[in-house]
Amino acid sequence: MKEHIFYNERRNLLETHNFTHTLQDVEEPHLFREMFDYETIPKTLFNFTHVPMRCPSEIWITDTTFRDGQQAQQPFTVEQIVHLYKLLSKLGGPNGLVRQSEFFIYSDKDKEAVNRCLDLGLEFPEVTSWIRASEKDFRLVKEIGLKETGILVSCSDYHIFKKMNLTRKQAMDKYLGVVKDALSIGVRPRCHFEDITRADYYGFVVPFATALKELMDESGIPIKIRCCDTLGYGVSYPGAAMPRSVPGIIYGLNHYAEIPSSLLEWHGHNDFYKVVTNAATAWLYGCSGVNCSLLGIGERTGNCPLEAMAIEYASLRGTTDGMDLSVITEIGEYFENELGYHIPPRTPFVGRSFNLTKAGIHADGMLKDEEIYNIFNTEKILNRPPLVAIDSHSGLAGIAFWINAYFNLPDNKKIDKHDHIVAVIKEEIDKQYAEGRNTVISDEEILDIIARIDKAKYRKLMQHK
Secondary structure, eight states: OOOEEEEETTTTEEEEEOOOOOOOOOSSOOOOTTTOOSSSOOOOOBOOOOOOOOOOSOOEEEEOIIIIIGGGSSOOOHHHHHHHHHHHHHHHTTTTSEEEEEEOOSSHHHHHHHHHHHHTTOSSSEEEEEEOSSHHHHHHHHHHTOSEEEEEOOOSHIIIIIISOOOHHHHHHHHHHHHHHHHHTTOEEEEEETTGGGSOIIIIIHHHHHHHHHHHHHHOOOOEEEEEETTSOOBOOTTBOTTTBHHHHHHHHHHTSOOOGGGEEEEEBOTTSOHHHHHHHHHHTTOOEEEEBGGGOOSTTOBOBHHHHHHHHHHHHSSOTTOOTTHHHHHHHHHHHTSOOOOOTTOTTTSTTTTEEOOHHHHHHHHHOGGGTOSSOHHHHHSOOOEEOBSTTOHHHHHHHHHHHHTTOOGGGOOOTTSHHHHHHHHHHHHHHHTTOOSOBOHHHHHHHHHHHOHHHHHHHHHHO
């Protein structure tokens, strides 16, 4: 066996690859029953194998709102797709941190939406598609003028044996034939390695990825690999055993199959509440792209929320790199007001209550300095000033903070908790709760109380609003 020696410029050392992973064409499926016996919660196993963290020089977000996301709710209209696509472009900024967005291309509505978005002439996000593996569909991609398309290449034995009734060799030969069809007409294939967190990593995933690398080298056309954590089994823990280890999956494709970071993409689901952490971990261990949907909308528990990864990018890089994070608020408002989508109030960054406090002692701290209880300057970054909810526990400080925030009072006009009108409002609110009320006081109710107590004060406050 010939050793592959090269100089690793990232580590400034000579490195050798003296390993070869070949397809293991087993007779019976390997279902990892020690992890997935189906009758109990899937087990997280450790073998204490650690791989190096090596975040790529460039990382970005890709979008699947109009493909995977749209399958989980009432389909968007063409106008809604175009509007959301423009918001994605605005959020991602001139550097294209929202790099691509994938679409279906089957129905007349799908095609109209794709063409309308292409006609906008926006550089980012690039419009791509997802298709069935057929020559007819490839031709359709080419006719529309798209440069890249996703292709489903399921890689676990659950899918190969149980769903497709194939052997591993038959599946791999089929997949490679499909990829060759795409290359023959000049379309960049994006191979969706479905169910990678239940797949035989060294017996199928790495050999298949290595074969794709050989095709890429021969054709000169990039072949992207999307690592699909279809059921959300991935874990980010150091030393976790394969195939559930997110660091191990990304490292191996990069190291053993020599797939460059720019051609690796992570696609996670949130079945075990790990979707954001797993996506960030994929970035940290060598994957340039993380695939998301707006608000995390997707099958079952959903996909990785795109807005969460925009915030995560800024946290990891220390800069927005041109992203306009205030668009996250626009997106949330559009989903609720135009699409009739209910965002759970406590959803980070977009929920109505994400930066709202109810505890009176917290409101008192906010009144002194909002930094004490607000995660960051949400008004500056997201165009979402912090709020307080008024109930039986809000106290004088909570009422004062609500007035200042609701009416957007400048610093020199802000009232404090000792103001007479605050005391009168609290007295009336306390009376309602003493009589048995158990719900939060609405904004409209507080406005009504102020107007009844002091009409002149109310009019003066409304001038600021």
